[in-house]
Amino acid sequence: MVFGADKLPEIARGLGKGMRTLKDATNDIKHEITKTAQKNGIDTSITSDVKKELDKVKDDLEDFTGSVKRKL
Template sequence: MFGIGGGEIFFILIVILMLFGSDKIPEIARTLGKGMAQLKNATNEIKHEIQKGAEDNGLDMKSLTGGISDEIASAKESMSKSINPIDLANPINEIKEDIENLSGPIKRQM
């Protein structure tokens, strides 16, 4: 999450606790939650207005983005065909067996 590790999050929480106190933290979290919900609603309204305006002007947003979606799907399909996990599984199993055969006598000696 944003390149922040567990220790860093813990440190940030300790600093917040020292700055605001334990009684203010639920209030701050509630306010942040409401703000994020308002932001999400505002972005959804903007998306809806853009789509409505495009439809009013005769543009079909689904056809504009449909071509991109089709290209992405075909690229994924071609990549999955070129890198087939079944084709890779057989050589991996052979190498695994070779390593086990080589290390078997060594393991028995220890």
């Protein structure tokens, strides 16, 4: 993709906000899963598996945004 220099800061801000939203949503999901599981007497070890998968997504996003930031 090719963007003008004037658009790159805007794109980086948008990616940063998106990552923040993803992190907040991830924390909300983990909290709700844990709370519901504990309430129903279910083993909460699944949250560690969910966390691992979400961390992979987060790392992929950070790799992508890092390459965008380096080009700024």
